Amino acid sequence: MTLFKSSALAVLFGGMFSLSAVQAAETFGRSYQPVAAVNSSQTQIVFYRDADAHAGSAHVYVDGEFQSALLPNGFTVFCVKPGSHSLSAYVKDAPAYAGKSAQSFRGNLEAGRTYFVKMGDESGMPMAVTRADAEKALQSMRLQTHMLSRASTVEACDYVGEAPKQYKEYSLSSDVLFPFGKSSRNNITRDGRASIDTLVAQIRRENSTIRNVQVIGHTDQIGSPQANQRLGQQRAETVRLLMVQAGIPARDITAASAGMDEPVVAECYGSKAEKIACYAPNRRVTIRVDGSASGE
Template structure:
């Protein structure tokens, strides 16, 4: 918990993790055309940093109740302004740092002068902090798993130039390649075109998922990390495809849990149309829909590193 000029307690250190579970939550914020230049790429899980840096992911929920942006300050200097559904990722030197995010900050600019919240950040750690919507500028420490559920569909905030002199470019460390096995389910078998809900799953789709659960239990002694990734075709907007992919992944996740896989082991995320199997589809819309069938899929990725 952050406190004015107090050292960070164990609660925040519990939120700093080196493992990388992938998790997602359905997007609720609707991006307006005026927001397009305010946002960059969608959130992707961040790599660990060297011991000489601490990494901070500061984000604002997609369901932000307050209007306007939240000004983020690092050591009393302006870093960025977060809109609902936006996030910023940055690094600082380890040690005591003053952090906060303030909605409706002007003209008092409390993050520079008052309501200062200090924390001791450890080198090599990644901290996930959420903007409070109740007017309290203190960062809300969140575990990585919970944060990445909420970060699904969030996009980098890019409209403001950071003036925080202590913010550094992150020096990421190489990680061993993850060991996993993928199981692909045809999106056209699971859902009708454009559909994604639990009630939209076809009878063939339900059978396919139950058969997959049986196969997973047969092939793996333990299932402690399963990532469900929704993929779409490129027809439609970027945001619509991200949302559709996420909803489909969440539906398949629910059915895997119904089949007996522990809910704590299964997370969902969306790749949208960013990872096509084929990208050479032309002609009329009907022809493109047929050609893009391989791109419409849900991939169930099983971590086998401990097996």
């Protein structure tokens, strides 16, 4: 069986621990951004896990060695030398850690290629996914960061050129949309509603077709990571609702939070009022649009 060229890749499931919602929030890093190409001496793998029904982490193994532990809606990116490699993922893997020995599924990875791999369902058969389909799902996912790779064949990726520009990105200031610290539909300002209506008109004018829209809430560095993650999500969901009411089909738009993880400015000092003013650029809602430009 060829691991990455078939329509399905075999992965077995076993088991592991589960994490609380607070712990889970602390295990994720940045949201997904399209990856650039790697040089001809490497192969890149983007491995992700949907919000499946399995509890706990999924241990990801590369050549029989631990690479990461993926929670639902998490992804990992890594590079290896081109050639023959095995890849597997197991839920409820402890205490036997079967993934270290059961490396039945192996494929020949081509030089300079990027493979997108989706963890499968209860059938145990994950899929090799096209970049377009994978990145549509990956938009709402976060990088898994709570575990260090111990796979000796994995190496730092050496990128060439820039990542592909997949989305048009628009931005709205949270200070225009909401009073400080607020997030609900009842809190949104009159100027905020007008800004959303204007943005939706612009998106529809600039795109003849809209395949996917993602609303991402960003916060400042004031407060705990958990509180900011919730605030970013709540603001994104409010903006999503108003964009739907303004004419974007609900099936085409999702909401996610980057919390305080992607700041524009950092290290603000002084009184709380001074920090609020300094951190203002971080408080924003970004909208990524995957569409076809008008006139294409």
